[in-house]
Amino acid sequence: MKNQIRLSVATPSKDAFVSITSRIRDAVTELGLKDGLVHLHALHTTCGLTINENADPDVLTDLRTRLEEMVVWNHPQDRHGEGNSAAHLKCSLMGTSLSVPVQNGVLALGTWQGIFLAEFDGPRNRSLIITAIGCD
Amino acid sequence: MKNQIRLSVATPSKDAFVSITSRIRDAVTELGLKDGLVHLHALHTTCGLTINENADPDVLTDLRTRLEEMVVWNHPQDRHGEGNSAAHLKCSLMGTSLSVPVQNGVLALGTWQGIFLAEFDGPRNRSLIITAIGCD
Amino acid sequence: MKNQIRLSVATPSKDAFVSITSRIRDAVTELGLKDGLVHLHALHTTCGLTINENADPDVLTDLRTRLEEMVVWNHPQDRHGEGNSAAHLKCSLMGTSLSVPVQNGVLALGTWQGIFLAEFDGPRNRSLIITAIGCD
Numbered sequence: 001m002k003n004q005i006r007l008s009v010a011t012p013s014k015d016a017f018v019s020i021t022s023r024i025r026d027a028v029t030e031l032g033l034k035d036g037l038v039h040l041h042a043l044h045t046t047c048g049l050t051i052n053e054n055a056d057p058d059v060l061t062d063l064r065t066r067l068e069e070m071v072v073w074n075h076p077q078d079r080h081g082e083g084n085s086a087a088h089l090k091c092s093l094m095g096t097s098l099s100v101p102v103q104n105g106v107l108a109l110g111t112w113q114g115i116f117l118a119e120f121d122g123p124r125n126r127s128l129i130i131t132a133i134g135c136d
Numbered sequence: 137m138k139n140q141i142r143l144s145v146a147t148p149s150k151d152a153f154v155s156i157t158s159r160i161r162d163a164v165t166e167l168g169l170k171d172g173l174v175h176l177h178a179l180h181t182t183c184g185l186t187i188n189e190n191a192d193p194d195v196l197t198d199l200r201t202r203l204e205e206m207v208v209w210n211h212p213q214d215r216h217g218e219g220n221s222a223a224h225l226k227c228s229l230m231g232t233s234l235s236v237p238v239q240n241g242v243l244a245l246g247t248w249q250g251i252f253l254a255e256f257d258g259p260r261n262r263s264l265i266i267t268a269i270g271c272d
Numbered sequence: 273m274k275n276q277i278r279l280s281v282a283t284p285s286k287d288a289f290v291s292i293t294s295r296i297r298d299a300v301t302e303l304g305l306k307d308g309l310v311h312l313h314a315l316h317t318t319c320g321l322t323i324n325e326n327a328d329p330d331v332l333t334d335l336r337t338r339l340e341e342m343v344v345w346n347h348p349q350d351r352h353g354e355g356n357s358a359a360h361l362k363c364s365l366m367g368t369s370l371s372v373p374v375q376n377g378v379l380a381l382g383t384w385q386g387i388f389l390a391e392f393d394g395p396r397n398r399s400l401i402i403t404a405i406g407c408d
Contacts, residue, residue: 003307003407004375035139037175037267039309041373043382045325050228053181062214062221063228066207071338078334085334092322092335093229093365096385097372100233101177101265103140108265110179113232129373129380131309133269133405135139171275173311173403186364189317198350198357199364202343229365236369237313237401239276244401246315249368269405271275 002031007128011047011119015068017060021114024100024130025107031132033102039131041097046087046121048094049128054114067093087120094118099133138167143264147183147255151204153196157250160236160266161243167268174243175235175267182223182257184230185264190250203229223256230254235269274303279400283319283391287340289332293386296372296402297379303404310379311371311403318359318393320366321400326386339365359392366390371405 005027011018020040028038042049053059071086071093078085100115101108109115117126141163147154156176164174178185189195207222207229214221236251237244245251253262277299283290292312300310314321325331343358343365350357372387373380381387389398 004373037269039371039373041371041380043380043385045323045331045382045384051181051232052224052228056216056218058215058217059181059221059224062211062216063225065213066211066221066225070206070342075334075338077337079330080328080334081330082328085331085338088324088331089335089338092324092390095231095367095370096323097370098231098233099175099177099235099371101140101175101267103265108140108177108179110181110263112181113179118228127382129375131373131407133309133407135267135269173405187317187368188360188364192352192354194351194353195317195357195360198347198352199361201349202347202357202361206342231367234367234369235311235313235371237276237311237403239401244276244313244315246317246399248317249315254364271403271405 004129004131007130009117009126011122011124014122015064016119017116019114020117024115027130028102033132034105036102036134037099038102039099041129043127046084046091047126048091048096048118049098050094050116050118051113053112055112084121090120140265140267143266145253145262147258147260150258151200152255153252155250156253160251163266164238164243169238169268170241172238172270173235174238177233177265179263182220182227183262184227184232184254185234186230186252186254187249189248191248220257226256276401276403279402281389281398283394283396286394287336288391289388291386292389296387299402300374300379305374305404306377308374308406309371310374313369313401315399318356318363319398320363320368320390321370322366322388322390323385325384327384356393362392
């Protein structure tokens, strides 16, 4: 049985929180993980992975708006020629990997939790490595 | 032997860093983990988990004060009807899970490190899933 | 075979992103990890670990400059006597641990990804615990 798979996620716009919860559920099934952790790693430096509310999309809009204000796109002191240093900082603030418990084959998320790829310099195709770690 | 247990943490106020270090130590013992990682996952979207100083409580006060200034509670552009978008952003900034090495049954924390549940929209009862991952 | 090793990292200045990618590669080899996760934990409360761009050093300069503006060193409300509460907050914003997939003995990083110890109150000698978690 495989222990790691690669996932491709297309992001729709410059800044976006893309729900990947159902795809991670499918990955857990495909990997045959019963009890343990599923680990997600995004192979990029201008997007992140985060867990937040899966119910009211306004939460995600507020996260995006507040993050854009906290980390302005154009900063007079930026030196990086590509002009996307804001996206690099947001990447480090969110983190590029996370892991979620799996119990009896099921992702152990809270009622309101969803897993999101947080795009900060899209639209792009992003790649993730999903790793299954069993408890024994 | 069990590999995962659930922990309940009561938080005392709206914003608070609640030390859970000794409870995680107990969980490691209960889970019988010798060498590996203990993974903590909070099942919520308005609190986080973080490691920071366990000695001078003023550090935690400063973290709270600075975070409240950085992520103001009332933002004129917020759309989310519950009015707690600030707590959702702080949740993603801290992260909802973390893992700590365990060596010979002992949590491998630095001298000044403690593990905290960072409450951003309390007081509430919060639930955590603790997972033991052995090295072999 | 050992499953955990300790790494010592000297940081050169007060704020610095120190690349530790090649040392983590060496640790993976030393630990004999084939498929799984390598987990890094820094034993401190005023530095962090993060993944970001390994190519243009201007990205790291921009991260440092922007973080210093976002989390000012002297805050009138700070109470902590050591005066380094800013470093404590940056520590929690970056996180003190991270894990990276390993495939066939090779760190599965994206083309532009490097692993950095983010120093916020240096120069110091920092200690990390590196843990190898195999997939089976």
